Amino acid sequence: MKKGLFSKTIATFTAIITVSFVITAAVLSYWFEGYYFDQRKEQLLNESEFIRAAAVKYLDGDISNERVAEILSGIGNYLSTNIWIADKYGIVYAVSNNKYKDLIGKQVLTDDLEELRKGKDIEKRGVYGDIFTAPVHTFVVPIFSNDMFKGAIIMHTSLDEIREPLKKVYDIIWISAALAIISSFFVVYYFSQKIMIKPLGKINCVADKISKGEVDKRVYIQSNDEIGELAKSFNLMAESLEKIEENRRQFISNVSHEIRSPLTSIKGFISGILDGVIPKEKEQYYLSLAYDETQRLTRLVNDLLDLSAIEAGQLKLRIEEVNINEIIRLTVIKFEQKIKEKKLKADVCLQDDDLYVVGDKDRLIQVVTNLIDNAIKYSDEGENIEVKTKVKGSKVYVSVYNSGANISEEDMKHIWSRFYKADKARSSKVSTGLGLSIVRSILTQLGEDIWVENKQQGVMFTFTLKKI
Ligand SMILES: Nc1ncnc2c1ncn2[C@@H]1O[C@H](COP(=O)(O)OP(=O)(O)O)[C@@H](O)[C@H]1O
Ligand SMILES: [Mg+2]
Known part of the structure; x- marks a missing residue:
């Protein structure tokens, strides 16, 4: 993943930069060539003024042919240009370079004469007849004296020669484009490494470690962009994973602990009987203890499965119409034996005879049983228990109260957690610490609420149900 994203980024940026620089360089070169040729033409026009003056003087007979040739050769050398002068019929009578003196007396202008007579300049690029086989820039300006067409100045410059200085400019343009492309490549390389690739690599590396079980690993990236956000969400995810992992460990250790203690007792009683440490007459007693322990184990396993x-x-809850008052009455009767044993005073205070609610009958029995079981378990001998139902709007409030010690602030936070037992001494034998978490899970699934309040003297658990 790392290499792919990186090379894609680099390739994209490099392509964009290359295309833009190439376009810029091409436009710049084109524009510069046009500009340069314009400059050149201007220069030729300026110089042609002197030649025109000399030609007119010659035609008037004021200077000799040699003098004209001299002036031409001077200017021609200065401009690196071949200059010829032709008369009004297009016949050459002076040349700047002796190499072309054979042309003197020959007609070189024919078709263009018409244009020239009208006073127009002529500009051409390319090979010029069979005289210049390499491409040349040809510029022809007419000569007028007293508004009379007197001939033309023909100037040829080798295109290669003109382009010679241009080449340097092109080189500069293209070399700077290449340098710009290369340096921006490095800038893109550096920043994509710094901004994307390295942080992603870090996240990837930590994800890898977490997947191998090192759930305490985190990524440290300080940036305000999407990658920073990703790192933050990633850390949140890692945190919840760590919590889940911690819960899982805790759960397993709790379960093992809960299973081990009854098993140890059972093993102790039975081995005591088997090797005769326990006297014959006490066997029955110890067997009944072992039986109690197996019951505790069964309860634990059932609770865990639930x-x-x-x-x-x-x-899957079997949602139906349930008579909650009926459930409460039956449950209290079920506990009658225990209530009597503890000499508790049980009060059942129900609104109406029948009170129908939405729920799953078996699960609601489980809820009421757990709460009443707790109320009995956590009250002392001779205290009170009160179970109440009350209708408020569309809800039925069911509360189970027992007088007795309050639940401390600290315990309040934990009583709903699995395996939490506040009063360890009192509850160790008979409790699993799973009752309230089961109660809450059932009610949550029904979409209902349950809470606990410390009363002046005692504890009250209240839960809601939907009235029909
Ligand atoms: N009526 C009550 N009065 C005082 N404490 C209670 C009462 N009901 C529950 N508790 C506290 O909440 C803890 C969790 O209850 P529960 O989940 O039913 O587990 P268990 O009944 O197996 O101990 C109990 O250990 C006890 O400390
Ligand atoms: Mg309980």
Whole structure:
């Protein structure tokens, strides 16, 4: 992934930069060539003034042919140009370079004469008859004296020669374009490494470690862009993973602990009986203790199965009309024996005879059973228990109260967690610490609420149900 993204970025940027610089360089070269040729033409026009003056003087007989040739050769050398002068019939009578003196007396202008007579300049590029085989720039200016057409000045400059200084400019343009492309390549390389590739690499590396179980690893990227955001979300994800992992460990250690203690007791009782350490007459007693422990184990395993089913969302609630008052009455009767044993005073205060709510009958029995079981378990002998139902609007409030010690602030936060047992001494034998988490999971699945309040003297658990 790393290499792919990197080379794609570099390729894209380099392509963009190359295209833009090449276009710029081409436009610049084209413009410069035009500008240079314009400059050149201007120069030729300026110089042609002197030649025109000399030609007129010659035609008037004021100076000799040699003098004209001298002036031509001077200017021709200065401009690196071949200059000829032709008369009004297009016949050459003076040349700047002796090489072409054979042309004297020959007609070189024919078709163009018409234009020249009208006072127009003529400019051409390319080979010129069979005289210049290499491409030349030809510039022809007419000569007028007293408004009379007297002939023309013909100037040939080798294009190669004109382009010679241009070549240097082109070189400069293209070399700077190449330098710009290369340096921007490095800039893009550096920044894409710094901004994207390295941070992504870091995240990738940490993700790899987390996937191998090092859930405490985090990425440290300080930037305000999307990559920074990604790093933040990534760390949040890692945190929740770590929490889940921690919960899982905690859960396993709790379960193992809960299973180990009854197993140890059972093993102790049975081995005591087997090797005769426990006397015959006490065997019955110890066997009943072992039986209690197996019951505790069964309860624990059932609770665990319930809890995991509820939490995995596999537990499908059978939603139906349920008479909550009926459930409460039956549950209290179920606990009658225990209530009597503890000499508790149980009050059942129900609104109406029948109170129908939306729910799953078996699960609601489980909820009420757990709460009443707790109320009995956590109250001392001779105290009160009160179960109430009350209708408020579309809701039914069910509360289970027992007089007794309040739950401390600290415990309040944890009683809903799995395996949490506040009063360890009292509850160790009979409790799993799973009751309230099951109660809450069931009610949450029903879309209902449950909370606990410390009363002046005692504890009250209240949950809501939807009235029909
Ligand atoms: N009625 C109550 N009065 C005082 N404490 C309670 C009451 N009900 C629950 N608790 C506290 O909440 C803890 C969790 O309850 P629960 O999940 O039902 O587990 P268990 O009943 O197995 O101990 C209990 O250990 C106890 O400390
Ligand atoms: Mg309980």
